[in-house]
Amino acid sequence: MISNPDLSFTEIVLEIVAKIPTGKVMAYGQVAAAAGNPRAARQVGNILGGLGIDSKLPWWRVVNSKGYISIRGHSHDAKSIQAQLLVAEGIEVIDNQVDIGRYQFRTWSSLTYGSIVC
């Protein structure tokens, strides 16, 4: 449950994820960076996990920096679901991996992803 009525990191992350366009994906670290903390990639994963696979948010458009679907073990069925959802949006998924270099959604500016400048 949300115990902080103010703009929490969680709320911001939810906003970011909600803005990922169909057919695109974002890395956890990228979402964290967009939320203001490039180092808090792990929290992004935790938050998405708390949403549940039946959430309204496009949680399936978030993968790790290598383009792999990262869901940990026990929810192995969710991995299949995520892959299906991505494929349904036109994203090529091979062995639980997407071509992040091609499908990654870049936020507003190209200067705000860690120290990496395109």
Place this chain on the structure above:
DNA sequence: TAAATGACAAGTG
């Protein structure tokens, strides 16, 4: 208040 947790990431050998 302190310790544990985790759908990550970058660095090292």
Place this chain on the structure above:
DNA sequence: CCACTTGCCATTT
């Protein structure tokens, strides 16, 4: 390129 180690940080116990 692959396996292992270290750093990170919001949230929960």
